[in-house]
Amino acid sequence: MTRQENRLQLGFVLGCLAIMFPGTAIAQQDIPAASIAVINESIVTSTVSFLASDEMRGRDTPSPELTIASSYVAARFLGAGLKGLGEDGSFYQNNEITVSQVSDGALRVKRDGVAITTYGLLSASDESFDYQGEVKMLTAENSNDEKFDGPVCIVAEKFKSRRDQSNLMRRLARLRENGATAIIVQVEPDHRLVGMASSSGAPRMQTGRESSSGHVVLIEKGVVEGDYEISLPRQMTSTAIVRNVIGMIPGSDPELAKEAIIISAHLDHVGIKGNVGDVICNGADDNASGVTAVLSLADAFAVMPQGPKRTVIFMTFWGEEKGLLGSRYYVSNPIWPLEKTVANVNIEMIGRPEAGASGKCWSTGWDESDMSELMSVGAKEVGVLIFQHPQFSGDMLYRSSDNYPFAQKGVIAHSFSAGSLHEDYHMPGDESQKLDFRHMTKVIQGLFAGTLPMANGEVTPKKK
Ligand SMILES: [Zn+2]
Secondary structure (H helix, E strand, O other): OOHHHHHHHHHHHHHHHHHHOOOOOOOOOOOOHHHHHHOOHHHHHHHHHHHOOHHHHHHOOOOHHHHHHHHHHHHHHHHHOOEEOOHHHOOEEEEEEEEEEOOHHHOEEEEOOEEOOEEEEEEOOOOOEEEEEOOEEOOOOOOOOOOOOOOEEEEOOOOOOHHHHHHHHHHHHHHHHOOOOOEEEEEOOOOHHHHHOHHHOOOEEEOOOOOOOOOEEEEEOOOOOOOEEEEEOOOEEEEEEEEEEEEEEOOOOOOHHHOEEEEEEEOOOOOEOOOOOOOEOOOHHHHHHHHHHHHHHHHHHHOOOOOOOOEEEEEEEOOHHHOOHHHHHHHHOOOOOHHHEEEEEEEOOOOOOOOOOOOEEEEOOHHHEOHHHHHHHHHHOOOOEEEOOOOOOOHHHHOOOOHHHHHHOOOOEEEEEOOOOOOOOOOOOOOHHHOOHHHHHHHHHHHHHHHHHHHOOOOOOOEO
16 A cells, blocks of 8 residues: 555545544544554454354463464564564463373372262372371461371361462461371362362463372361371473464564553453353453454564554463463563563453443553553553553552562563453353454454554553
8 A cells, every 4th residue: 555545545544433432632643544454343353252262272372272362463463564673583482381280080088988078179299199008187276396107187168368268278388398198178179279280180380390289189078087098180291382472563663663662452361261151261252352453463563664663562472371370481581681572552351341331441551650641641542542441540450460569570461451350250151252353353443542552662660
């Protein structure tokens, strides 16, 4: 497209916007019409529908389907003309992780010959554990400094805060150091630990050095002294390659090109839940919608006639659902210097607006920097409101998404969402048929117009 055609189209788009949004200040920045045009409902619908299809089986970390999804992201980056920022010029930042899994089949705990209800293993070791005899019953008081040479049993009260969980983990580690050969933990069936145990079917991920953390088994509450018979299976350990997908558009200004904006979203989701009916957690809103935004934004920045002045990097992460693992890995192994990373625009759940919030978008950690306000100025030019959400713009979601590892390293980083905490969150019902594609498309256009002044070096976000 020639520049003149581009201007004509721009004039057309602005004209339409003026009709659609009377009274909105327009044309404060030169928004390339071609960029707005490539962010359209057709491509948004097809992208998110593929990523959230049943064939992707919920994109668990690690899984063959997550690998296929990352290959799709890389193919789209290639098609948009992005440059690979990964290993050997590829789009992949590979990382080998250790995955431990136990099968509950061989798990047995009996007292005086009677089977005790078990809720799975919290951890295991590389050897199976078989024992007959007494188990030392511990109270909160007597367990700290004693030495052991056999299994012990403790009671875990319900967690009232995050600190309760870390206190328990520390206690388990101390018991192990003091010689406990296996730890039996008594819990109520609805205790948070039960969802974390092996019976939930989730493989346990270790990204660092492999460590075998010893047997910890969950059992029903109310168990007392007696003659025990314990049989616990060993963990099976394997490795898997997981990858962040990273592409970039080099800045068009020789000086500003040294600085980068990172636009990101997590590609993984929670996989399969349960074993009857629809078990696939498709993760359409969470977060195929965010990845779709990253891909459409890559298309939009790539067709800018002049190109953005700063470098713009596009990234998808693995392992967000397992504890922000992919983004943490990136900030520990940054490919672009973090001190030259001006901003991280992370995108999470933009497909299912709250009532009355169609075409609107909010950010987390609003008060941490002026970035959301800066972006709201640009977004407004295409009729999208970026606002401070009364409930979600605070600290809680700011710390629980992939922007946070960047923020912890001093990068100005926020997550942008245009969704809701709906009843299908992390459930099989989070499917693409329930998304509002028109709303998504609009919001992505708004994120483009909102990011553009930063990408062109016209504004630089600052901490408040
Ligand atoms: Zn998410």
